[in-house]
Amino acid sequence: MIAYIFTIVVLLLIAPLLLSFIKSLKMFLLFKRPASLLQGYRNFSKLMHKETIISKEASSITRYAPFLVLSPLLVIMFFLPPVVHGAFYVSFVDAFTITGLIALSTFFLMLLGLDSASAFGGMGSSREAFISALVEPAMVLTVFSVSMMAGDLGVAQAAVNLSEHFPKEHMASFLFAGISFFILLLAENGRIPIDNPETHLELTMVHEAMILDITGVYLAIIETAASVKFVIFASLFVSLFIPFGLQFSVPIAIAIFIVKLFAVAFVVGFLEVNMAKLRLFKVPNLLGIAIVFAFLSLITFYVLGA
Amino acid sequence: MMVDFFIGLFLASLITAIFTTRLFRLLLWYSFNSLTLGILALLIGFKIDDGAMIITGIVTIIIKAVAIPYFLKSFSQKFHFVRQITPNVQTHHAIMLVPAILVFTFYLSQPVTNMMSGNTNYVAVSISSLFLSLMLMMEHKNVAPKIIGFLSIENSLFLLGITATNGMPMLVELGIFFDLLMAIIVINLLFHREGFQGAKDA
Numbered sequence: 001m002i003a004y005i006f007t008i009v010v011l012l013l014i015a016p017l018l019l020s021f022i023k024s025l026k027m028f029l030l031f032k033r034p035a036s037l038l039q040g041y042r043n044f045s046k047l048m049h050k051e052t053i054i055s056k057e058a059s060s061i062t063r064y065a066p067f068l069v070l071s072p073l074l075v076i077m078f079f080l081p082p083v084v085h086g087a088f089y090v091s092f093v094d095a096f097t098i099t100g101l102i103a104l105s106t107f108f109l110m111l112l113g114l115d116s117a118s119a120f121g122g123m124g125s126s127r128e129a130f131i132s133a134l135v136e137p138a139m140v141l142t143v144f145s146v147s148m149m150a151g152d153l154g155v156a157q158a159a160v161n162l163s164e165h166f167p168k169e170h171m172a173s174f175l176f177a178g179i180s181f182f183i184l185l186l187a188e189n190g191r192i193p194i195d196n197p198e199t200h201l202e203l204t205m206v207h208e209a210m211i212l213d214i215t216g217v218y219l220a221i222i223e224t225a226a227s228v229k230f231v232i233f234a235s236l237f238v239s240l241f242i243p244f245g246l247q248f249s250v251p252i253a254i255a256i257f258i259v260k261l262f263a264v265a266f267v268v269g270f271l272e273v274n275m276a277k278l279r280l281f282k283v284p285n286l287l288g289i290a291i292v293f294a295f296l297s298l299i300t301f302y303v304l305g306a
Numbered sequence: 307m308m309v310d311f312f313i314g315l316f317l318a319s320l321i322t323a324i325f326t327t328r329l330f331r332l333l334l335w336y337s338f339n340s341l342t343l344g345i346l347a348l349l350i351g352f353k354i355d356d357g358a359m360i361i362t363g364i365v366t367i368i369i370k371a372v373a374i375p376y377f378l379k380s381f382s383q384k385f386h387f388v389r390q391i392t393p394n395v396q397t398h399h400a401i402m403l404v405p406a407i408l409v410f411t412f413y414l415s416q417p418v419t420n421m422m423s424g425n426t427n428y429v430a431v432s433i434s435s436l437f438l439s440l441m442l443m444m445e446h447k448n449v450a451p452k453i454i455g456f457l458s459i460e461n462s463l464f465l466l467g468i469t470a471t472n473g474m475p476m477l478v479e480l481g482i483f484f485d486l487l488m489a490i491i492v493i494n495l496l497f498h499r500e501g502f503q504g505a506k507d508a
Binding site: 168169170171172173174175176179284285288289291292293295296299300303304305306 | 307308310311313314315317318321322325397398400401404405408409412413426427430431
């Protein structure tokens with residue numbers, strides 16, 4: 001019980017840290033003076049003290065939407081696979097529930113973008129709808145393929161099974177599912193080949209365009225939601241595809257889990273430095289590759305059993 | 307377990323090569339493909355304790371993963387090739403085509419694998435990568451990616467050789483390598499011609 005709640009609290013606390021870790025890693029690799037690792041927390045407290053101004057065209061949706069963006073993601077946090085052995089609570093949710101909750105959060109984010117009636121918001125929302133519609137089939141296919149290997153439809157139970165019995169005989173399909181899920185991780189979090197989280201350039205914005213009009217507490221909530229989303233995807237990736245180190249005692253297991261999260265963040269940051277952003281109309285190609293790999297993972301598992 | 311992992315990497319790098327639109331990136335994926343092939347030969351060679359296969363693995367890594375991509379890159383720089391290679395098959399068609407080829411070849415190889423004992427997956431993977439590299443040859447108009455497709459066909463036949471037969475005679479494999487080097491020389495002549503024509507067109 002204590003470990004369960006402690007893990008959720010720790011994950012929430014390190015969520016801004018992971019994103020600022022990626023940012024300072026990128027700055028370090030580009031020979032700039034890296035930003036502080038605490039920058040995420042500083043931004044949060046700064047935004048909490050700022051005055052909140054709402055556009056006069058905006059309806060009441062702008063007032064509700066930030067909370068509705070954050071809350072489905074917080075619900076998912078409680079259903080994430082356990083990070084310690086013999087966990088207090090192993091959730092029952094499957095791929096559809098998790099994708100559905102993420103889609104709910106994305107839906108309110110898109111409404112928020114449309115609500116302020118600025119040209120940027122609508123553009124960002126339409127792009128986000130386009131990307132998330134392509135992400136969902138691949139996500140469901142990938143998680144189902146992994147569940148098939150683990151022998152359980154529930155994501156959390158699948159992760160526990162994988163850590164107890166690593167699918168040595170299915171390494172090939174496991175690898176394909178891992179590649180596919182990593183592309184989805186980049187796509188859903190708006191990292192560089194899909195969307196650049198740092199620019200405010202008209203041609204490249206997706207996520208930033210939707211939240212251009214909000215300030216203060218609401219912006220703080222949306223940014224927290226973005227970092228929580230990254231933590232959710234990273235910890236799903238870690239517990240499904242790198243399922244090691246659960247058998248140690250509780251503090252060590254949690255420490256190993258956090259190290260693995262930082263390793264994922266390191267890989268993401270490293271890729272971002274070495275890649276250019278894709279043109280928007282090339283994005284379906286990349287997500288198509290993700291779908292190909294997810295499908296390939298399923299058929300390799302079924303036909304070859306490898 | 308590790309063999310399965312590298313077979314997966316082999317197929318994954320070939321699929322990624324099909325979707326690539328840049329020449330140097332394609333060479334990089336080909337090099338990666340050959341590297342996994344060499345590591346596979348080494349692993350299987352150590353498993354069945356076959357000295358000849360270990361030597362072939364090392365030669366594969368040196369020639370196919372390092373030398374051939376390097377020479378192709380320097381040739382294409384020398385003759386000023388077009389580095390943007392757009393496939394004739396559009397990506398959203400390829401997204402449907404590649405899984406179709408994979409399913410087809412996986413089922414196609416089942417009668418073959420029923421006759422064999424052990425390592426049946428590898429035969430299926432190598433036949434499907436043969437078809438995928440045929441597609442890589444088909445979908446490009448330029449010479450350079452076509453050559454990469456040819457070399458990938460060679461790679462997948464090599465994979466078939468090392469996994470299905472527990473090691474071909476060393477002489478045959480070395481002969482194949484010399485064939486490949488001859489092919490590269492012929493390709494050099496082809497490049498010369500295309501580079502000359504490209505200069506004339508420009």
